[in-house]
Every structure is written in structure tokens, then in C-alpha cells.
Amino acid sequence: xxxxxxxxxxxxxxxxxxxxxxxxxxxxxxxxxxxxxxxxxxxxxxxxxxxxxxxxxxxxxxxxxxxxxxxxxxxxxxxxxxxxxxxxxxxxxxxxxxxxxxxxxxxxxxxxxxxxxxxxxxxxxxxxxxxxxxxxxxxxxxxxxxxxxxxxxxxxxxxxxxxxxxxxxxxxxxxxxxxxxxxxxxxxxxxxxxxxxxxxxxxxxxxxxxxxxxxxxxxxxxxxxxxxxxxxxxxxxxxxxxxxxxxxxxxxxxxxxxxxxxxxxxxxxxxxxxxxxxxxxxxxxxxxxxxxxxxxxxxxxxxxxxxxxxxxxxxxxxxxxxxxxxxxxxxxxxxxxxx
Numbered sequence: 001x002x003x004x005x006x007x008x009x010x011x012x013x014x015x016x017x018x019x020x021x022x023x024x025x026x027x028x029x030x031x032x033x034x035x036x037x038x039x040x041x042x043x044x045x046x047x048x049x050x051x052x053x054x055x056x057x058x059x060x061x062x063x064x065x066x067x068x069x070x071x072x073x074x075x076x077x078x079x080x081x082x083x084x085x086x087x088x089x090x091x092x093x094x095x096x097x098x099x100x101x102x103x104x105x106x107x108x109x110x111x112x113x114x115x116x117x118x119x120x121x122x123x124x125x126x127x128x129x130x131x132x133x134x135x136x137x138x139x140x141x142x143x144x145x146x147x148x149x150x151x152x153x154x155x156x157x158x159x160x161x162x163x164x165x166x167x168x169x170x171x172x173x174x175x176x177x178x179x180x181x182x183x184x185x186x187x188x189x190x191x192x193x194x195x196x197x198x199x200x201x202x203x204x205x206x207x208x209x210x211x212x213x214x215x216x217x218x219x220x221x222x223x224x225x226x227x228x229x230x231x232x233x234x235x236x237x238x239x240x241x242x243x244x245x246x247x248x249x250x251x252x253x254x255x256x257x258x259x260x261x262x263x264x265x266x267x268x269x270x271x272x273x274x275x276x277x278x279x280x281x282x283x284x285x286x287x288x289x290x291x292x293x294x295x296x297x298x299x300x301x302x303x304x305x306x307x308x309x310x311x312x313x314x315x316x317x318x319x320x321x322x323x324x325x326x327x328x329x330x331x332x333x334x335x336x337x338x339x
Contacts, residue, residue, distance in 0.1 A: 128289050136222035136284045143278055155276035162241030162273035164197055167248055171197070188306070189255040195302040196247035196295070203294050204243050208235035217281045239283045239291035245270035246295030254303050270295070 160166055171193045178186030212226035213236040226232045249266035256262035274288035283291075 124293060128286055128293075131289060132222065132286045136286055137220065139278065139285045140216045140220075140222075140281070144281055147279065151279055154272075155279040158269075158272045158276040159241060159280075161269055162245040162277075164201070164240075164244050167244060168194070168197060171248065185255055189252045192255065192299065192303050192306055193248045193251040195306065196251050196299040197244060199302055200243050200247040200295050200298040203298060204238055204240050204291070207238055207290075207294065208240070211237045213237040213284075213287070215282060216284055222284050222286070236283055237287050237290055238294050239274065239277050239287045241277055242270070242274040242283075242288045242291030243295035243298070245273040246292045247299045248295075250296045250299035251303065254299065 171190050174186060175190035175194070177183070178190055210228055212228075212230055212232060212234045214224040214226075214234045215236040216222070218234070226234055246267075249270040253263040253266045270292070274283075274292060277283040277288055278285060
């Protein structure tokens with residue numbers, strides 16, 4: 001039993017050392033065997049060699065599982081038997097990808113957020129229905145009866161902000177500036193704006209071709225439509241200038257949400273674009289409201305997809321490699337974080 005005791009004692013020592021360290025890198029070397037002390041220890045080592053090897057391997061498996069969370073370690077078998085001067089190694093390698101440390105929402109927070117979203121959608125729909133019934137025609141009559149040179153000049157300048165042919169190059173310049181200045185936020189805002197304008201163009205085109213609503217410049221009644229999918233050149237609903245302006249405004253307001261100036265300025269300019277379209281008798285009030293909603297939702301959708309794709313790319317770039325190694329004289333657990 002003396003030899004068996006000499007075999008288990010160093011291993012128990014390593015276990016104790018592991019429990020005190022509790023770190024990602026555990027390296028502990030067993031005391032060297034003194035083969036000259038007793039021939040019985042050498043004789044006893046051979047019968048119990050396989051048992052000791054399996055116990056140590058199981059111990060290192062538990063360590064790997066402990067440090068890799070819910071992922072199981074994948075064992076790589078290579079048992080290489082060397083000469084008398086080289087020990088027998090068993091390598092257990094685990095390749096685990098850790099997600100970015102982002103605060104996770106609780107069930108109540110998710111439910112509250114969804115409830116808030118549903119409430120906003122219902123409130124928006126109710127507002128649009130009320131405007132369609134009570135606001136469209138009175139506002140159109142008031143604006144046209146009070147038009148003036150100053151209002152027309154302001155509207156003429158504001159229209160430029162809502163034209164995609166001007167906004168697209170401007171956002172491209174912002175993207176180039178962000179890349180040159182290595183400004184991550186500016187790059188993100190520009191990329192989301194470009195994607196939002198593309199998504200907004202698709203959505204607005206489909207809606208315009210679906211409803212075919214008459215513009216206020218061609219009729220004094222707001223309920224005149226050509227009908228579903230019967231295109232005759234009437235495309236008042238929604239306002240494309242307004243939706244484009246709100247798509248870009250929402251993109252910058254979302255990225256720079258910590259700034260107290262960006263959101264008011266961005267949404268203020270976008271609202272000015274919508275008012276200019278009502279002033280020019282090009283759209284009804286409900287056309288502008290619908291355009292604002294389309295632009296806002298386009299930007300939020302693109303922003304969600306951008307953030308999700310960005311997190312996946314970051315997660316793939318970060319890996320924690322845990323490699324336990326054991327032999328007769330030592331045991332260690334190597335941790336490598338790859339960025």
C-alpha cells in the first residue's frame with residue numbers, strides 16, 4: 001500500500017492547490033517520485049497506472065466544464081507513449097466562444113417593452129384615424145388660405161432635406177468622414193442611414209402603388225383613391241420626402257441617443273420637411289404622418305439588424321481556449337483569450 005499512497009498523494013495535493021487558486025490558469029507540478037526509495041512503489045505504479053491516469057483525466061474534464069459554462073469540452077485523444085524520459089500526456093481541448101457581456105433583459109422587462117410597443121402602435125393608428133377624419137381637409141384649407149412668401153421660401157429650402165438624391169451623397173460623405181476620423185458612431189449612423197433610406201424607398205414605393213391616393217392639389221376631398229393596385233399617377237400616400245427625412249433623422253437620433261442636441265435637431269428638421277409638403281399643397285396631413293411612421297420604422301428595423309449582425313461578428317472574433325494537460329509528474333490548465 002506504500003506505493004499506492006505515493007501515487008495518490010501528489011494528485012490530492014494538486015486538487016488542493018486547484019481549490020485554493022480558483023483562477024483561469026492553474027499550473028501545479030507534483031513532487032518528483034523518488035524511485036530509489038522503494039522498489040515497491042515502482043512495482044505498484046504499473047498495476048494502478050491506468051487507474052490514476054483515468055482519475056486525473058476525469059478531474060481535468062470537470063475543470064474544463066466548470067470554466068466553459070454550458071459548453072461541453074471536446075476531448076482530443078492523442079496518447080503518445082514515449083521513452084522512459086518522456087511522460088505520457090493526455091490533452092483535453094475546449095474551444096468555447098463567449099458572448100459579449102451585455103445586460104440581459106428579464107421577462108418582466110421584455111413584456112413591458114412589448115406592451116409599450118403595442119401601445120405606441122395603437123396610439124399612432126388612433127392618431128392617424130382621427131387626423132384622417134377631422135384634420136386633413138381643415139388643415140389643407142387653412143394652409144392654402146394663409147400662404148405667404150416667407151412660408152414658401154422656408155418650404156422650398158426644407159424640401160432639399162427630404163430629397164434622397166441629396167441625402168444619399170451627404171450620408172456617404174459622413175461615412176467617409178467617419179472612416180477617416182475613425183469615428184465609430186459616425187460610421188454606424190451613416191451606415192444605418194443608408195440602409196434606412198433603401199428600406200424606406202421599398203416600403204414607400206409599395207404603399208404608394210397600393211393606395212394610389214389623390215393629392216390635395218388635385219382634389220379638395222381627402223378620401224379619393226384610384227383603388228388598390230390601379231396606378232394612374234396618383235401617389236400621395238405616404239409622403240416620400242417626409243419618410244426619407246425621418247429615416248435619416250431616426251438613424252442619427254438612435255446612434256447619438258446620449259446627446260441632448262442630436263434628437264431635437266434631427267426630428268425638428270424632419271418635421272419641417274413634412275410641414276413644407278403640406279404648405280406646398282403636395283400632401284395631406286395624414287400623408288405626412290404616414291411618411292414619418294414609415295421612415296421611423298425603416299430606421300429602427302435596419303438599426304436592429306445592424307446591431308444584431310455586429311454582435312454576431314464580435315462574438316466570432318472572441319474565443320476562450322481552455323487546454324488542460326496532465327502527465328505523471330505535472331498537471332496544468334492553460335487559458336487563452338483570442339481577440
